Amino acid sequence: MKNLTGNKIRLGVFVSISLALFIAAIYFIGERQQLFNKTFRTSAVFKDISGLQVGNNVRFSGINVGIIEGIEQITDSTVKVDMVIDEHTRRFIKKNATAIIGSDGLMGNKIVILIPGKVGSTELSDNDIIGSTQPINIDDILLKIKLTSDNAALITANLSVIIESIRNGKGTIGKLVMDTVLAENVEKALINIKQGAGGFKQNMDAAGHNIFLRGFIKKKKEEQDKKAGK
Amino acid sequence: MASDIETKTDSKEEKPAANIQSPYFKNVRGFFEGVTLGTRFSFRFFREIIRPRYEFNEFLKQSYLIGYRSLPLVAITGFIMGLVLTIQSRPTLAEFGAESWLPAMVAVSIVREMGPVITALIFAGKVGSGIGAEIASMKVTEQVDAMEVSGINPFKYIVVTRILAATIMLPLLVIAADAVSIYGSYIGVNLKGTVSFHLFFLQVFQALSFSDVFPATIKTFFFGFTVGLIGCYYGYNSNTGTEGVGKAANSSVVFGSLAIFIIDMIAVQLTSIFN
Incomplete structure (x- = not known):
């Protein structure tokens, strides 16, 4: 027993x-899920909620203060998100606060982040609709990255063609860089110019001693000296 | 033309009739007979459960034997399950730098699936076979007949109390196993790192929702009912002789375990539909 x-x-x-x-x-x-706490309700309207779901967290200053209670499509381009928020947080959330959809870590769930409004504004009342900022859509970022990469691909393709032309000695730069005959010719031309300049100097010296040109050259020299004296 | 028709008719007549004595037909017939008897057995359970007289003391005794006496086995299994799941999952999550997700991942796995199914399988092994063998030996030793003679309804006294005890005790065992398993996971997390119990606890409940807990708990009632029902059915309908006792115990475990997986599959489908 x-x-x-x-x-x-x-x-x-x-x-x-x-x-x-x-x-x-x-x-x-x-x-x-804020079932046993005193709460109040607020809403925000977004164009795109990026996969936000009922039950996701609402975060304010990095603290989870509430959850998403409902999501409702109002028009073809607007979605209303209803939030239940802990009553203790009400005094910090002003009427001009804004909501933004973020992500909990790189791979985490979507969350709504409340950004506090300016000091001096009154605190939120029940069922107030606060402003929202459109979230940065990962698809938009990927689209921009795609555009940038397409442009980069185009630029590199063009550069490749130009470099190929230069390597083949086509065009002015190609000839300048790759044509060895042209380089030799340029070198020869420079030697010729140097030699020509030397001959010209000798001729001018000889002309300075010529009886017909001596006066003219002397006069020019004096004018030059005067200018230099100034 | 007429001869052709005759030939065809002859060939039809010559075709051998299906042998209803073949093993194949015996198996098929046995299966459908089993379904009918099982269904009748379940209806009888529901009929007897609402009719007085209620064997409350026997129900408490069976609850003690089925529930409380299974607790150590279930708790040890649950602890090892949580510990091993955590240790095995850590390297994969560490590759992604997501070790902090370990408590959440393990908690959801245990509460949704591992806890209920593994506990139910152990329950089917321990309790299902026990019920089958016990009732079969009662039948062999003519105790069931003796009860009837002495004016006690054996179905109510033996079957109803056991099925009811199994149905109510398994969910409680699963809750205990889940709790111990999550504690095992906490130990597992702290083997290669340091996480305070408070943080671990917060992360576990951060991950869990009602949609994880309620469907998992509801399906354990069905697991318990099925294990009890199958054990009682095979025990109550066993052949006389010691061979029948072994067969009843074996069939209770095999069909009980199979039924757990089938119910689990249906439960998962239903949960996903409602979610």
Whole structure:
């Protein structure tokens, strides 16, 4: 008889502990979903919610303060997101606060981030609609990256053609860089110019001693000296 | 032309008739007979459960034997399950630098699937076979007949109490196994790192939602009911003789385990539809 009573007590303890664990789990999950806290409701309207779902977190100053309670498509380009927010946070969230859709980490769930409004504005009332900032859509970023990469591909393709032409000695730069005959000719021309300049100097010196030109050259020299004297 | 028709008719007549004594037909017939008897057995359970007299003391005794006595086995298995799942998952998550997701991932896996299914399988192995073998031996030793003679409804006393105890005790065992398993996961996380219990606890409940807990808990009632029902069915309908006892125990475990997977598959499909 004693044993039977002991068994019943043990069974009762087991059942009670298991039920207590279950109720505790329900309580903690419910608390996270703001089921047992005093809350207030607010909404924001977005053009694109980027996969935000009912039950996702609402974050304010990096703290989870609420959850998404409902998502409703209002028109073809606007979606209304209803949020349930902890009452204790109300005094910090002003009427001119804005909501933005962000992401919890690189691979995490979508969240709504509340950006506090300017100081001096009144605090939010129940069912107020706050402003929203369109989230940076990953598809838009990918589109821009694609455009940039397409342009880069085009530029590199053109550069490749130009470099190929230069390597083949086509065009002015190609001839200048790759044509060895042209380089030799240029070198020869420079030598000729140097030699010509030397001959010209000698001629001019000889002309300075010529009886017909001496006066003219002297006069020019004096004018040059005068200008230099100034 | 007429001779052609005659020939065809003859060939039809010559075709051998299906042998209903062949093993194939015996198996098919046995399967459908089993379905009919099983369904009748379940209906009888529901009929007997609402009719007085209620065997409350026997129900408590069976709850103690089925529930409380299975707790150590279920708790050890749950602890190892949580620990091993955490240790095995860590390297893969570490590759992505997502080790901080370990508590959340393990908690969701345990609560949604691993906890209920593994606990139910262990339950089918321990309790299902026990019920099958016990009732079959009662039948062999003519205790069931003796009960009927002494004016006790054996179905109500033996079957109803066991099925009811199994149905109610398994969900409680699963809750205990989940809790121990999550604690095992906490130990596993701290084997190669340091996470405070508070942070671990927060991360676990951050990941869990009602849609994880309620469907998982509801399906455990079905697991428990099925294990109890199959164990009682095979025990109650066993052949006389020691061979029948072994067969009843074996069939209870095999069909009980199979039924758990089938119910789990249906439960997952239903949950995904409602989600």
